[in-house]
Amino acid sequence: MPTDLPYAADAEVSLAPEELAVSRAYIAVLRGQYEKELGQGYVSVQTKFNYSWGLVKSQRRDHQVEGVQLLLEIYRAEASRRRECLYYLALGHYKMGNLEDARKFNALLLSKEPTNMQAQSLAQLIDNSTARDGYIGMGIAGGAAVMGALLLAGLLRRNRN
Template sequence: MASLPYAADAESPLKPEELQVLRSQYEKEGEYVGIQTKFNYAWGLIKSSSRAEQQEGVRLLSEIFRASPERRRECLYYLALGHYKLGNYQEARRYNDLLMDLEPMNMQAASLKGLIEDKVQREGLVGVAIVGGIAVAAGVVGSLLFKGASRKR
């Protein structure tokens, strides 16, 4: 069983020429592209700092996941990572939880779970702060309007 990379590995993009090698191989195989070639290219795309390339990587992995049951376990982690990088934390959590159900002792999935939970919590707090700020602003505006309306009487 191949070892999965840690989430931090997904943060370091391939050099453009390395990604080009994977892209060229993928394109050369055309409609008969092998699963491993497609998988390698998808992983290279997920590592990219380009959101469009990350999305394409997730799309390719989703195709592999649906078409190749024997690669699903491996795809779960990479799909979780791809969605994590795209900021789709609910999807990332869903794929990662499926992997954790299959492999409760998987250290990479456990590490990714921590990262996902951190982001969800941090973004949740930012969301609460934004909503709170909007509520305060609405209250101030409302009280000013109310004072203005009561002065006109």
């Protein structure tokens, strides 16, 4: 099934300075539209979605958090937008390092669309990050165990003398 969703690997690519400036300007435009509609008492689903996606794409964590919160609001209120929201929620959580939440939302999407290439790509990135985090954790635990053993050996040696 063809889809217009972006690939997850794009989330890991840093923006060039000129792209970053465009991204900031883009978010400012989206924020302006969102705040204008908010001031009028009604924000359209499309405006909220566009703004939330712009925030999730940002490099700033506070933007990503706000984007994910807005996407959750849309997901809960708009059944017709759930498919898109699932992917962007998974991607947003992945970018923030919330791998379990990313996995949960992505698994929901894959249960509905098992052949979705973007969701499959994101699943691979999530699995790789989880494995990397596990290796880092094992390295830290191993280093702590070695340090503990050295300290214990030093104390035992000291007590013998």
